[in-house]
Amino acid sequence: MAVGIWQKAGRSGVARQFRGALGIVGSPLLGLLLGLLLWWVLTSPLLHPGAIVGDFSPEKSLTTVLKLLGDGTLEPHIGASLRRVVIGLATAALIGIPVGIALGLWRPLEQGTSVLFQFVRMVSPLSWMPLAVMAFGIGDAPVYFLLTVAAVWPVLLNAAAGVHSVDRRWLLLARSLCATRWEVIGRVILPAIGPHLLVGLRLAVGVIWIVLVPAEMLGVSSGLGYFILDTRDRLAYSELMAAILTIGAIGYGLDAGLRSLNRLTHYS
């Protein structure tokens, strides 16, 4: 029924114009504008005459972002957060890729660890927070630990899935050309699972970025997560919103960057 109505509307002039606008402006931008409108309405002084809510409004938040970027307040926090992303991702890859390949190659290992891994994976990384602080003390180390725990699973599971999907004929061919076991792993399996690894890394970055902010609320004195707590304590609500906007923008940028790496696997 809904389709029928939509089709009927499609024939009318208004709907055609609407679609034309979609085509020109682009639906993503339209969605963003809609979100902005909603945000503006919810924080509008018309609805909330009080001063505090006004600090959360889009116009205040956006100007604060520019101000904070201009005076260099945000940069060290962004730098610290990105450094943690890189280190967390690298550690997750260093552990996840070899273990994932080993799981994919050796079925008994995969069967033996499947329940254990699914169990551990289902524990929210933030649950490890107190343990991480007890084990690693205060500072960057527990944050790295939490990020690695969060990010290792997508890398590991995608690497294993990649190995499973490697064309058996390539392995037979490599063996017929007298490749050693390590040559098969390094020169067939590793490049063959490239697309799977990219998917795993992209998911890992997403998880890291989500876990990073709460993790940075934990005994560190830099980073965007720390900055959010700091603005809350200073009652600087427009700065808090500015931090949230920055986090969203950087997260989008990281994901887009990794997505563009997919072009490397043009062959698949």
Add this chain to the structure above:
Amino acid sequence: MSELLPVTVGRSPDLWESGELPDRLNTSILRSPPSTAPQPTAPQPTAPQPGVTNAAADRETDRPLLTVRGLTHHYPVGRDRVLAFAQINLDLRPRELVCLLGPSGCGKSSLLLAIAGLQRATAGEVRLKGQPIQEPQPSVGMVFQGSALLPWLTVTQNITWGLKLRRMPAIAKAVARSRAAEALASVGLGGVERAYPHQLSGGMAQRVALARALVRQPELLLLDEPFSALDAITRRSMQALLLQAIARYPAAVLMVTHDIDEALALGDRVVLMDRNPGRIRRQWILRSPPIDPNDRSLRDPAAQGALRREILEELLTVIDPVVPPSIAGGVQP
């Protein structure tokens, strides 16, 4: 020891005892010059008697390159073991092109894997120039039904891939590249060096796969139905191309096929495999060693009427042993 004679193919003793004809009588020698036709009295080639010198036995072409003796393979199915092939005896001389013909499921691909050292047989042995093969050898090249090109590498990179492995002698990058170009030229491909496999047609990809095997200058080339996935016209041109390529890279070829016409067009020898289990049933010699690869040209299978009919009848008996000879004989070549 008579079963080790040059033209003799393997039969297990139980078949001998069941009153079937000895293999020697089952072997047809066609178009072979009398001087080179192997005789039952010819010296046993694999193990010459010590102290006995025989000029013919010492000639390179008379000594088998590949010797397969009593090769038998079972594969596990659940708790059972199924016999894939049994008691395979086969010799290949240098530069000889042997087509292993058989219905699908007769274990011929499995046999090829065992000969390549990719799959350990349950019993028997494979020797290459007298040395037992237990694992893949650099001097043995293999081409599969699918080209199995690595999709993330260019054509040239695919061809040089096998040259850069640890078990191969180290060569400079430039040398590898020029050898790849030469191999590509031998399969009639030029200008695709930088293309990726997904940009190639099936026939082109299979030529690259052949070049990848040839670039290592193998002494033995094992081909597992290499052209069966191609259309008829491409297949015919690929067969001609194979003859050209092995004239340039003189390797002995063992080619598995289920296509009688392919076997007739290419083979110096056609070996028919039985099934359940796979055994060598009969062979036909179309050209006897010594073989000059430059002399070969693609035969017209249609012109081999009588022989084609004979092989087809035999193949039909293999496929369905209850087909009466009258029906089998009625099949038009």
